[in-house]
């Protein structure tokens with residue numbers, strides 16, 4: 382009996398061990414949300430809860446056909462940088478030919494790098510990722526996806542172009558269906574192959590059908606016909622995937638959807654549809670003749686925001702036939718050292734809108750360098766999150782600011798009519814709160830951030846459940862709270878300038894604006910660039926520190 386009991390006990394221990402082991406295996410990646418869908422303007426999981434995509438682009442579409450950086454750092458280390466930075470997702474780019482031309486797709490990593498004369502990069506892969514060197518380029522692509530899964534990172538597979546290379550010139554032959562390298566049938570075959578591959582990778586939650594449609598062939602009719610065909614193919618292979626579509630004019634123009642909302646032959650696709658938008662500092666220049674470096678930044682921000690809303694932002698308007706989530710799948714700026722005047726103004730402006738709309742997003746880009754770009758070896762990416770050697774964050778301040786918009790900023794069911802709202806500061810990614818000593822400070826936006834009341838671009842600024850108002854005392858002094866009877870007009874705030882992002886009040890005949898540019902305390906200072914004639918040609922002044930935006934809040 383005892384022996385028997387002991388055997389049972391022994392078996393039981395083994396069972397416990399096995400169960401624990403299995404649990405451990407299952408536990409890897411078990412914080413992934415499973416298949417996603419579109420519900421009105423939100424991306425949701427199978428229970429209907431919002432999943433906000435906070436992604437970063439990782440290039441794998443270039444000549445080498447290998448995700449960048451594997452020569453610089455071990456794969457798990459690169460992915461731990463992504464994860465510890467707070468991103469929950471990667472938009473991983475790919476080129477059609479890797480999946481449709483067997484002579485490309487069946488090469489090993491080692492063969493691909495050798496054939497391009499990238500011996501240094503191969504040495505780097507052998508020392509940092511020795512297990513990848515003899516995999517085919519497609520197997521290496523899958524190994525990256527698997528490693529992302531092991532650290533709970535979702536993946537959007539983005540068809541960046543057809544012929545592997547740097548993207549996206551207007552005349553590079555990859556711009557629109559029918560261009561030299563952009564053969565519709567080959568593209569469909571590529572989508573089909575990649576959708577099939579995604580079946581083995583539950584962390585792949587979506588496919589971006591084509592990056593930046595553009596060039597002289599572009600038109601809404603052919604865009605619609607081809608995107609619908611692409612969506613059908615992806616859905617037929619893997620109906621769990623989100624299907625993402627970026628508009629013409631390099632993923633900046635979808636105004637034509639408002640008059641002809643997409644419909645699909647296959648029911649079910651509509652609930653997988655997510656639109657994409659791209660927004661860079663120069664986007665406005667390609668639509669208007671306005672530039673961030675030469676015009677008043679408040680005026681440019683107003684025009685750029687209007688442009689964005691008219692061309693793509695409107696798609697999230699609830700209750701319309703076209704209503705869908707919008708994924709800002711590319712934006713970014715130089716992150717090496719001091720940002721340019723234009724980049725700073727643009728990013729301050731973009732942050733106001735992205736926070737207000739609480740958009741899903743993907744930063745361009747992870748890579749600090751490329752194996753080979755435009756014929757140059759070890760080309761450094763000035764927009765890269767990581768340094769050229771992939772071992773550190775290139776611009777920790779920018780990452781911190783970006784972290785401010787990674788988590789949801791508004792209630793999923795918010796209808797925009799909330800009385801109490803958070804006051805967001807685009808230049809820092811923080812929210813304005815009242816501290817215990819009644820001063821106004823910037824801190825992380827959260828459900829406990831102060832809620833504010835303010836009406837019609839003019840009036841008093843009141844924190845919720847307070848009988849005091851925000852008041853200015855003098856230039857350079859902290860903004861504070863005071864009772865209405867004691868504030869003598871300096872608590873009457875108007876949203877000034879074309880951007881309507883600056884709160885101004887009068888103190889002794891001088892216009893002062895709320896200012897968040899001196900550390901965490903909110904001060905009041907003379908308004909920057911508030912008048913149209915200020916801050917034009919050659920000006921390097923930045924009003925962004927004085928920009929604030931109401932967001933619905935949690």
Ligand SMILES: *[C@@H]1O[C@H](CO)[C@@H](O)[C@H](O)[C@H]1NC(C)=O
Nearest residue numbers: 750757758759760761769770
């Ligand atoms: C990239 O940056 C590294 C480190 O800053 C530098 O040593 C290298 O020369 C740069 N490469 C190119 C091609 O400019």
